[in-house]
Structure formats: C-alpha cells, structure tokens
Amino acid sequence: MKPCEPLIISNESGYNFQAVGSIPIAHAWRMIVRDHKQVFGREPLQTEEEAAIIIRYAQEEDDCPQWPEGYCLRFVAGEKGTVLHIIGRDELGIIYGLLHYSRFVLGVEPFWFWAELSPTRRDAIVLPSQDYDSAPSKVRxxxxxxxxxxxxxxxxxxxxxxxxxxxxxxxxxxxxxxxxxxxxxxxxxxxxxxxxxxxxxxxxxxxxxxxxxxxxxxxxxxxxxxxxxxxxxxxxxxxxxxxxxxxxxxxxxxxxxxxxxxxxxxxxxxxxxxxxxxxxxxxxxxxxxxxxxxxxxxxxxxxxxxxxxxxxxxxxxxxxxxxxxxxxxxxxxxxxxxxxxxxxxxxxxxxxxxxxxxxxxxxxxxxxxxxxxxxxxxxxxxxxxxxxxxxxxxxxxxxxxxxxxxxxxxxxxxxxxxxxxxxxxxxxxxxxxxxxxxxxxxxxxxxxxxxxxxxxxxxxCTIVYGPHKDDRAGEEFYHHPARQMMGFWLQGKEGSDERLCWAAGEGPFPEQVRWFKEKAESAISGWVELRKRCLRIMKQLPEDECRRLYNQLLVQIELHLSGSRGLADICIAYGLFLEEDYPRAFVQASHAVWSYQMGKEALLLAGTGRWEHFYWADWLTNLDNTISHADTVRRFLRIQGDSPDMFLWYKQYVMPETEKHIYLENTHRKPLPDDELARCLEKVLY
Structure with missing residues (x-):
C-alpha cells in the first residue's frame, strides 16, 4: 500500500464528528474545540465533506485494539489529501483517542489548567502519517x-x-x-x-x-x-x-x-x-x-x-x-x-x-x-x-x-x-x-x-520523625502537634501529652517539647538553602514559568520553612517559660507568630489570578488556627510579667534610664502592641 502524505492541520482543517449521541464524547469534543481554538485562533470547522479528521467508532476492517477503551489512529489517502481517522472501540476509547490527539498533535499538557500552561500558538502542524494503536493500561x-x-x-x-x-x-x-x-x-x-x-x-x-x-x-x-x-x-x-x-x-x-x-x-x-x-x-x-x-x-x-x-x-x-x-x-x-x-x-x-x-x-x-x-x-x-x-x-x-x-x-x-x-x-x-x-x-x-x-x-529536606523510610513529615507536622502543645501548656496540664507520644515518646511534656524543637531546628537550614536556590532559578525563568514554579514548588518550600521555624520558636518559648524568663519567652512566641504568618503570606501570594481564594478554606492544616494559638501564647506570657498595665516591660527594658525617674504616668502609660513591644525587647534582650 502506498504510504500517505503527511497531514497538514491548520485553522482551515475540517472535522467530521460521527460519534454522535454520547454525552461523554460530546464533552470530550468540546475539549478539542477549545484546544483547537487555543492553537489555531479559531474553533474548528465541522463538515461532512472533505474533512481532514474523522472521529468515529471502530469497524471490523480498522483492526482497532479489541480491549475496552481501546483506540487507534488511522491515516487514509483521500481525494483531497490524507485523512486522519480517530477511532474508538467504545465510548471511553473515543475519548482517549481524542485526548491522545490533543496531547501529541495539538500539544496540550494534561495538567494545562492546573499548571496554567496553554498550548503554543501555531499556523499549521505537519503530522506524519503513522498509524497508532493504543496499549491496554496496566490497571483496569x-x-x-x-x-x-x-x-x-x-x-x-x-x-x-x-x-x-x-x-x-x-x-x-x-x-x-x-x-x-x-x-x-x-x-x-x-x-x-x-x-x-x-x-x-x-x-x-x-x-x-x-x-x-x-x-x-x-x-x-x-x-x-x-x-x-x-x-x-x-x-x-x-x-x-x-x-x-x-x-x-x-x-x-x-x-x-x-x-x-x-x-x-x-x-x-x-x-x-x-x-x-x-x-x-x-x-x-x-x-x-x-x-x-x-x-x-x-x-x-x-x-x-x-x-x-x-x-x-x-x-x-x-x-x-x-x-x-x-x-x-x-x-x-x-x-x-x-x-x-x-x-x-x-x-x-x-x-x-x-x-x-x-x-x-x-x-x-x-x-x-x-x-x-x-x-x-x-x-x-x-x-x-x-x-x-x-x-x-x-x-x-x-x-x-x-x-x-x-x-x-x-x-x-x-x-x-x-x-x-x-x-x-x-x-x-x-x-x-x-x-x-x-x-x-x-x-x-x-x-x-x-x-x-x-x-x-x-x-x-523533609523532617524524618521515625525509623522507617516513609516516616517523613508533611506540613501538618508543624501545625497539629504545635497546637496540641500550646493547648497542653496553657491548660496547665502535667505529665506527658498522650497525643504527642506517636512521635516524641512517652516522656514528660518538657522532653516531648524538646524533641519537637530539635526536629524543627534541624530542618531549617535545608529549607533555607532550597528556598534560596528556587528564588535564584525563578529569576532566570520567563514570567509565566516563574509564577508556575512559585505555585508548584516555592509556596510549599515556604510552608515548610515557616512551619519549622514557627514550631521551633514555640518550643523555645516554652523552655524559657519554664525558666520564668517571661520577656524572652514573649519575644520567642512573637517569633512563632511571625514565622507562621510568613506561611500564610505565601499562600495569599499563591492565591491570585486563577487561584484567587483557592486557599481560603484552609481548614485542615489551618494556618490561621496555628497563628491564633501562637498569638494566645504570647499574650499569656505577657500577662505573666507585664500585667496589669502592660507597661512594666517597656519601663524596665525599653525606656531610657533618664526617663524612668522623671516621666509622668498620665503621658507615658499607653501600652505598646505585642508586635512592637516584642521587637523593642528583642533589640535589648538578644
């Protein structure tokens, strides 16, 4: 048989859609219409005559794969040139045949929507006339x-x-x-x-x-x-x-x-x-x-x-x-x-x-x-x-x-x-x-x-929390155990927190906190380095690809980095609390708030454009909940040493020495907000 000439597909190519009567195939056809328009600038022509591409069910002479969902591409020499037949054994066979054409001919990425990756605009595509038979999937x-x-x-x-x-x-x-x-x-x-x-x-x-x-x-x-x-x-x-x-x-x-x-x-x-x-x-x-x-x-x-x-x-x-x-x-x-x-x-x-x-x-x-x-x-x-x-x-x-x-x-x-x-x-x-x-x-x-x-x-870079190969932590490790620790701490409980034994063992609560602190601290440098490399690479990418790498990877690195820092900070704050060093514990708890807020800010930055509000319902990891817990801890710590007027630490650590003996209370008693006080104390105490 004489081989067919290559098929040239363009915005003038006609499609003969013969597989009518199926709602699922009609859905798939609408995908092809959109894909064709993205590539060639206009919707495909539908015609029953002189079509370059025909979509239909298999006939005996097609020698289409026999298994369920089988499909094939067949090139046939016509009077006006080569015609491509997209042939399916059944409904899903036609759908998969159309999507094979979309991916390998039109160039549409399977995750095009989620990766924000549109196909390349083309004037024409030259398609070699090579028949194709699908293979059965490993899994039915x-x-x-x-x-x-x-x-x-x-x-x-x-x-x-x-x-x-x-x-x-x-x-x-x-x-x-x-x-x-x-x-x-x-x-x-x-x-x-x-x-x-x-x-x-x-x-x-x-x-x-x-x-x-x-x-x-x-x-x-x-x-x-x-x-x-x-x-x-x-x-x-x-x-x-x-x-x-x-x-x-x-x-x-x-x-x-x-x-x-x-x-x-x-x-x-x-x-x-x-x-x-x-x-x-x-x-x-x-x-x-x-x-x-x-x-x-x-x-x-x-x-x-x-x-x-x-x-x-x-x-x-x-x-x-x-x-x-x-x-x-x-x-x-x-x-x-x-x-x-x-x-x-x-x-x-x-x-x-x-x-x-x-x-x-x-x-x-x-x-x-x-x-x-x-x-x-x-x-x-x-x-x-x-x-x-x-x-x-x-x-x-x-x-x-x-x-x-x-x-x-x-x-x-x-x-x-x-x-x-x-x-x-x-x-x-x-x-x-x-x-x-x-x-x-x-x-x-x-x-x-x-x-x-x-x-x-x-x-x-992920935290190894146990002896097995799969004992590696996702981002929830920085949030659920942290909130449990903060609750156990502020409720004044003693002994060990049973909810943490799966990771930190059955020792006393301070030892459990120390275990989480060491794990979190050990991860920070790896995430810092990975983040630096990712930012450096993003500077060398086109704008759309820079955005893609942010959404696909950097935002996740930010969640790990901010989470490991926040978890370490709150554990350090607890240790200082045990030493009754309340001002430093307050500063450290403030760092936990700021660290967790960095993760939230990363999500907000990812949630723009198509993804506006995508992370609004973060109810499972729940960064807002962790931030609220950490903020409650630092307010609790401030009450330990700065109550009732919330001015004592300012007077003791921040106010100039000369002012301490001559200031008038009616003009100097406005309490600083927690963030501002923490930053002032940090300059003095660290």
Whole structure:
C-alpha cells in the first residue's frame, strides 16, 4: 500500500464528528474545540465533506485494539489529501483517542489548567502519517479520590462546588488516562459532582464509609441506633435507594460495613465483642449488598475495602468476600503498604494480598493525606518518588493491579505525584528520574536540571520523625502537634501529652517539647538553602514559568520553612517559660507568630489570578488556627510579667534610664502592641 502524505492541520482543517449521541464524547469534543481554538485562533470547522479528521467508532476492517477503551489512529489517502481517522472501540476509547490527539498533535499538557500552561500558538502542524494503536493500561480501574478537598470547596462562592470547579478536575483525570473517580467527600447530593463525572464518561466509585454510595444512616434516621442488628430494614432501604439511583451508570460498587463517622461499627454496638462476631456480620452484610446489586445490575463491578479493622479480620479468616469482588488494599497515608497509624498505635501490618490469595485485588494509595499528625495536605508527598514506585510496583507484582484509586486531595499542589501515579497505572512501572525529567520538560522551557534537583532535594529536606523510610513529615507536622502543645501548656496540664507520644515518646511534656524543637531546628537550614536556590532559578525563568514554579514548588518550600521555624520558636518559648524568663519567652512566641504568618503570606501570594481564594478554606492544616494559638501564647506570657498595665516591660527594658525617674504616668502609660513591644525587647534582650 502506498504510504500517505503527511497531514497538514491548520485553522482551515475540517472535522467530521460521527460519534454522535454520547454525552461523554460530546464533552470530550468540546475539549478539542477549545484546544483547537487555543492553537489555531479559531474553533474548528465541522463538515461532512472533505474533512481532514474523522472521529468515529471502530469497524471490523480498522483492526482497532479489541480491549475496552481501546483506540487507534488511522491515516487514509483521500481525494483531497490524507485523512486522519480517530477511532474508538467504545465510548471511553473515543475519548482517549481524542485526548491522545490533543496531547501529541495539538500539544496540550494534561495538567494545562492546573499548571496554567496553554498550548503554543501555531499556523499549521505537519503530522506524519503513522498509524497508532493504543496499549491496554496496566490497571483496569484507575482514578482519583478527590478527598480532603476543602480548597476546592472554598475556591468559589457556591456550595456545593459547581461545574466550574469540578470540570477541570475530571478533565485532568481523563487526560491522565484515568477512568474512575470518587468525586468528593460527603458532599450534598444536590451537587453536580456525581452527575458531571458520569457525564464526562468516568466510572463512579464510593467512599468505604458510604457503601454503595448510600446516605449515612444517622443523616436519614437521626435519633435511631445505627445498628444493623436492630434496624436491618432501614439500612437495606438506604442501599436499595442507592442502587436504584445509580443502576444505569458505570459504577464500581463499594461493598462495606463500617460504623457512622468512618469507624468500626462495634464502637457503637458493643455486643459484637469478638473477631468472629464482627467478621460474621460484615460477611453477611457484604453478601446481602452484593445480592441486592445483582437484582438490578447485570455483571456488576464490585469492590470491598480491606481497610483498617476489615483487613485485619480478613487476614484472620473471619471475613468472606463474594467471588469476583475486587479487594482493595490501602497504604498507611505515607505511601507504605502497611496498616495506618491510629493515634499512638502503629502496628504496620502488611497491607497486600498474601501469596495464594485468590480473586482480584487493587490498591487505594495516598499521595496526599490528612491525619492531624504529620501528613501533607497543602504540600506534596514528603518522601521520595522512588518510594511510590517501589510500593506500587510491589503491589502490582502481588496481584493488586485490577484497581488503583489515588487520593488526589485538592489537585493543585500534587501535580508531580499525580503525574507519577498516572504513569504507573498506565505502564505498570516507571523510572522515577526519567518521569521527573519529562514532567519538568513539559512545564518549563529552561533551567531543567536545576529544577529537577529542586524536586529531588525536596524530599531530602523533609523532617524524618521515625525509623522507617516513609516516616517523613508533611506540613501538618508543624501545625497539629504545635497546637496540641500550646493547648497542653496553657491548660496547665502535667505529665506527658498522650497525643504527642506517636512521635516524641512517652516522656514528660518538657522532653516531648524538646524533641519537637530539635526536629524543627534541624530542618531549617535545608529549607533555607532550597528556598534560596528556587528564588535564584525563578529569576532566570520567563514570567509565566516563574509564577508556575512559585505555585508548584516555592509556596510549599515556604510552608515548610515557616512551619519549622514557627514550631521551633514555640518550643523555645516554652523552655524559657519554664525558666520564668517571661520577656524572652514573649519575644520567642512573637517569633512563632511571625514565622507562621510568613506561611500564610505565601499562600495569599499563591492565591491570585486563577487561584484567587483557592486557599481560603484552609481548614485542615489551618494556618490561621496555628497563628491564633501562637498569638494566645504570647499574650499569656505577657500577662505573666507585664500585667496589669502592660507597661512594666517597656519601663524596665525599653525606656531610657533618664526617663524612668522623671516621666509622668498620665503621658507615658499607653501600652505598646505585642508586635512592637516584642521587637523593642528583642533589640535589648538578644
């Protein structure tokens, strides 16, 4: 067969859109219309005659890949020149074919919206006529759990979030090759999130605390005991309603039974006091849910979270899983496939299917996490990319490759690790250094090696708080433990703070504070150096790329630097308080306020333009709360030595010696504000 001539695509190229009748494909087509306009300056021409590009379903002679979601590109010589056929085996196949064209022909970055990276304007694109066949992804069901998404919630005025918020999320997921999503956590069912995700072609799955996507029992039946033993008919009513509501959609049904508020059910039903009783009820409920689904859905896709106590009961042999149900294993929130830490308990039980475990298995994996201890919510994964690669490839090797759900948080701070996860669910393995090289090359036009080294050194700067490879701290380490310490201190408690034992041990409170102080102080120099390098690189980048590096990396470095300084400052203030050196303790607590405020200022600077108000709903790390705590501490310290007139320290340390004996109180008794007094005292005392 004579090879086709290269295809020249321009603003005059016509598209013949034959895959009509599908709402998800229509969504994808609107993406292509926008992409084409960004590249060529005007929307594409739609025509049935002399089209340069045809979008259609596969026919037998196309030899299109046979698997679900398969697609291909075929170049055909026409009377007016070469024609490109974008061909899909099914609905998602066409969508992925269109997005392949968008990325590799039009040059649209998968994270174009989140990285603020528009495609290059072109007059024409010369496309070699080389047929292309898609390969099956390593993981069949793959996607994001948009969890701990408060920044998305607070970004715009409307609640629940509107299409304006959700569409860029789902579009980025599709462009990363994802096909499944949990669209948010416990949002009102009046919101558009579920409907829009389905309309964009994604499979919907559920939070393990909301089996089958049903309403929470106590939300529908307030005042009743949330006990399946007492009210089986009410639980089953909720499940039935959820099944009927979603039976026509693409659903990966989650079978589960946990208590209200995502905790073991027996905490509210103590009659289930043995592993056998607990496992028996869970097995019965899961079997009941599965049979109810099968009444309405032919060959349903079902999963069951092997999470927390359920994984433990399953490994002990107390839970039976229906045949064909995908068992989902979870990491500990810090990237390691072991059981997560609960308070001070950290058993680190392996969380993977054992050798010989039959059936299908998958993984729920965190690249972002929120646990009130040391997790990363506003900053990227604190350990190395190699840890992610090692853990997920090991999970795949153990047979957990049917399903991969990645906790994506609020998307914006996590593009690097979400891109890494997408490569893993697509190919099964990846060279971490090569992936980072590719990622940086897509987002920046220069200084590639320098930016590469910033990303590599980021995880080397994070605080190591324990003996394991994954014991590295995200930014919440500087805030939740700090607020706990400040509360324990001001409440006048003695002994050790049980909430800090997971990190600092069970020693007396002053020793716990000293442990956090040493950890925080040890991190400061690394973050200072990384910040200097980042600022130096930004000066050599174009304005848009400088802004991108700020939003993607420098703001996170600022959160770590300001956080480590603030944590160290408040610990030092406590030590001075024990010595009854209240003026210096006041100054040090003021430094804590100023340090934490620097992190807040960094977020405010990042929250401009497209991201205006994005960090407004920082309710999880909650910098404002930490600043308020630190400010309360310094006011408490000032009362120890400067009360009642708040003038004593000024007189003792600041007022000129000659004035102390002749001033008139009626003209010199105005108390200085805390910030001003602290800066005056610092000049004298340090």
């Amino acid at each position: 069901y793959r996607g994001w759990f948009v969890n701990d998404e408060v920044c998305l919630i607070g970004w715009k005025d409307d609640y629940p979030p509107t299409e304006q918020v959700w569409e860029p999320v789902f579009e980025a997921l599709l462009r990363c090759g994802g096909n499944m999503v949990i669209p948010g956590t416990d949002l009102p069912r009046t919101g558009i999130h579920h409907k829009l995700a389905a309309e964009m072609g994604l499979w919907i799955t559920h939070h393990h605390a909301e089996p089958l996507g049903a309403e929470m029992f106590l939300r529908v039946f307030p005042g009743k005991q949330a006990s399946y033993k007492e009210h089986p008919e009410l639980f089953e009513q909720l499940w039935q309603e959820a099944i009927e509501r979603q039976k026509g959609e693409k659903i990966v049904w989650v079978l589960s039974f946990r208590g209200q508020g995502d905790k073991p059910f027996w905490e509210n039903d103590p009659s289930f006091n043995t592993p056998e009783k607990r496992g028996q009820l869970i097995s019965y409920v899961v079997c009941k849910q599965y049979s109810m689904i099968c009444e309405f859905v032919e060959q349903p896709v079902c999963s069951m979270a092997m999470y927390g106590e359920i994984a433990e009961l399953y490994k002990q042999g107390h839970i039976e899983v229906p045949e064909g149900v995908i068992k989902i294993w979870a990491d500990n929130g810090y990237g390691k496939m072991v059981s997560r830490r609960h308070g001070n308990l950290n058993h680190r039980v392996p969380a993977l299917p054992e050798v010989g475990d039959e059936g299908k298995n998958g993984v729920y994996y965190h690249v972002t996490f929120h646990d009130l201890q040391a997790s990363n919510h506003l900053t990227q994964f604190p350990s190395s990319a190699e840890l992610i690669v090692d853990e997920l490839t090991a999970a795949f090797a153990a047979g957990a490759d049917e399903y991969l759900l990645v906790n994506s948080g609020n998307i914006l701070p996590h593009l690097y690790t979400l891109d890494l996860a997408a490569n893993l669910w697509t190919y099964g393995n990846v060279d971490a250094e090569q992936q980072l090289t590719d990622f940086i090359g897509r987002l920046y036009s220069r200084q590639h090696q320098e930016i590469f080294q910033l990303y590599r050194d980021y995880s080397r």
